[in-house]
Amino acid sequence: QVQLVESGGGLVQAGGSLRLSCAASGRTLSSYAMGWFRQAPGKEREFVAAINWSGGRSNYVDSVKGRFTISRDNVKNTVSLQMNSLKPEDTAVYYCAASTRWNTVDPVGFNYWGQGTQVTVSS
Numbered sequence: 001q002v003q004l005v006e007s008g009g010g011l012v013q014a015g016g017s018l019r020l021s022c023a024a025s026g027r028t029l030s031s032y033a034m035g036w037f038r039q040a041p042g043k044e045r046e047f048v049a050a051i052n053w054s055g056g057r058s059n060y061v062d063s064v065k066g067r068f069t070i071s072r073d074n075v076k077n078t079v080s081l082q083m084n085s086l087k088p089e090d091t092a093v094y095y096c097a098a099s100t101r102w103n104t105v106d107p108v109g110f111n112y113w114g115q116g117t118q119v120t121v122s123s
């Protein structure tokens with residue numbers, strides 16, 4: 001079992017930045033590809049970014065490319081999402097998730113989830 005806890009969400013003005021962190025316990029994250037998803041009110045959960053086991057490969061949804069950066073520290077057992085140039089449409093609850101498979105963007109492909117952290121971007 002892997003327990004994931006997100007932090008770093010909050011309220012920010014459009015154009016601002018936030019850094020989300022995901023801390024894991026129970027097992028080492030180095031065995032998992034890691035992803036970030038988000039869910040806005042009334043919408044389905046959406047893939048945002050993923051990173052492979054070593055951190056050498058990453059994948060992003062088109063809407064965040066060039067603005068968001070996913071990274072991981074397998075020693076500290078953490079995954080981060082640096083979010084720059086935030087837009088009101090980035091407002092959502094952001095979830096950290098772990099998968100035994102790489103390069104899946106379907107939430108069904110992720111085995112473990114955090115409880116989420118709220119990100120609100122004001123215009």
